[in-house]
Amino acid sequence: MxxxxxxxxxxxxxxVLPDPTVLGPLLAPYGGATDIDMHVRAHYRGMAVKSAKGSAEKSWHEYNLAYVESVGVPADEIAYAAHVLDSTRNAYVWRWPLAESVAALAALVAAGVPVGxxxxxxxxxxEVLQRSGVCQVGHGAHTSVRVVIDSHVVGVAKPDPGIFDHALVYFEGIERHRIAYVGDSxxxxxxxxRAAGLYPILLDPFDDHLGADFHRIRSLLELL
Ligand SMILES: [Mg+2]
Structure with missing residues (x-):
């Protein structure tokens, strides 16, 4: 690497993922499993389908269908369950921390790696990252990061490379191609x-993107 x-x-x-302790019981009446691991898997399945269809950030239709199918909702209930999922999931439900990622972030920071x-x-x-125990900007109870950029706050969203400029001012002196950006889309x-000149890495825990022409990791621990 x-x-x-x-x-x-x-x-x-x-x-953080859409909280499976909310979505499990939500989808159970339509035949969905409540097993946490199945919901974690369903998120990445949904993201892979969303990316394959080229769906825009705010278009979650393909994701919803793939998600409910992945947790075991039978074919005749998929459309209805996907509608219920779409009606329930909101920004605040993206709050369930991925323990391995949280641990990897802490270890990176402990190793002196600048992160944001x-x-x-x-x-x-x-606030959600702080409440979920992931990190906060500056000193606090959790891992300290240099900056958290929120597209709604800065008024520009990925894939527009301009959003990264808001973070890169906190990483002065580090060349862009020496800064990795890790995401799941x-x-x-x-x-x-890529458009911002950073080094892109996909978090792909289930190898949904075999053969892709970009760097993939199955866990943030690989960054260490
Ligand atoms: Mg993401």
């Missing part, structure tokens, strides 16, 4: 980071 001097991260799908977060969000992501994260 290339050596990096700094790492920027996406938030959704990297540190750049997220397409709704104005909530900095090919369209938003790989595309956006």
């Amino acid at each position: 290339q050596n990096f001097d700094a790492v920027l991260f996406d938030a959704g799908g990297v540190f 977060v750049v997220s397409n969000a709704s104005g909530q992501i900095e 090919v369209t938003m994260d790989i595309g956006g980071a």
Whole structure:
């Protein structure tokens, strides 16, 4: 692996997922499983389908269908369950921390690696990351990061490379190609980071993107 001097991260799908302890019981009446691991798997399945279809950031239709199918909703209930999922999931439900990612972030920071977060969000992501025990900007109870950029706050969203400029001012002196950007969306994260001149890496825990022409990791621990 290339050596990096700094790492920027996406938030959704990297540190936090749509809360499976909410979505499990939500989808159970339509035949969905409540098993946490199945919901984690369903998120990445949904993201892979969303990326394959080239869906825009705010278009979650393909994701919803793939998600409910992945947790075992039978064919005749998929459309209805996907509608219920879409009606329930909101920015604040993206709050369930991925323990391995949280641990990897802490270890990177402990190793002296400058890190930050750049997220397409709704104005909530900095507080959600703090409440979920992932990180905060500056000193605090959790891992300290240099900056958390929220697309709603700065008014520009991935894949527009301009969103990264808001973070890169906190990484002065580090060349862009020496800064990795880790996300779970090919369209938003790989595309956006490439356009910004960063080094894109896809978090692909289930190898949904075998053969892709970009760097993939199965766990943030690989960054160490
Ligand atoms: Mg994401």
